[in-house]
Amino acid sequence: MDEQEFTEWAVGRQRLLLRSAYLLTGDAHRAEDLVQEALTKVAMRWARLADGNPTAYALTIITRDNISWWRRRREVPGEATDAVARREEPEIAMVVHRALQRLTVAQRRVVVLRHFDDLTERETAEILGVSIGTVKSQNAAALARLRDGAPELLDLIGRTP
Missing domain, CATH: 1.10.1740 (Rna Polymerase Sigma Factor; Chain: A)
Structure with missing residues (x-):
């Protein structure tokens, strides 16, 4: 090695x-x-x-x-821990954390990998061990949920409500 x-x-x-x-x-x-x-x-x-x-x-x-x-x-x-408050940009970190908590675990995994780690649908599917269709449907459901309940996060990841 x-x-x-x-x-x-x-x-x-x-x-x-x-x-x-x-x-x-x-x-x-x-x-x-x-x-x-x-x-x-x-x-x-x-x-x-x-x-x-x-x-x-x-x-x-x-x-x-x-x-x-x-x-x-x-x-x-x-729930969020005290670590959120210690981040470089605490307001953004709190917005992100609150918004992600509104998602199911499957939706959260897809959103993190696709939009925060900037992976392709194929890469996300491979990492999660699911089909590309599952990634697409989970992503669409997550973005719809965020559009309704957390439009401030959509601004951070470059999506419009």
């Missing part, structure tokens, strides 16, 4: 992965744990992943590990 190459990749992607994990979970500590676990799994497979898309693999791990976590506890990600 080329340790330096992995380290450079990890340092360059850690913020993106942490943001995605936080948006999925609403919990800064769990997000950090998910990212740490994903980075460990990527490191163990770096020789195979280095020439591919290790970021997509890490996002897949984060998404699936989060699903497994709340399935084991039979709970859906909940």
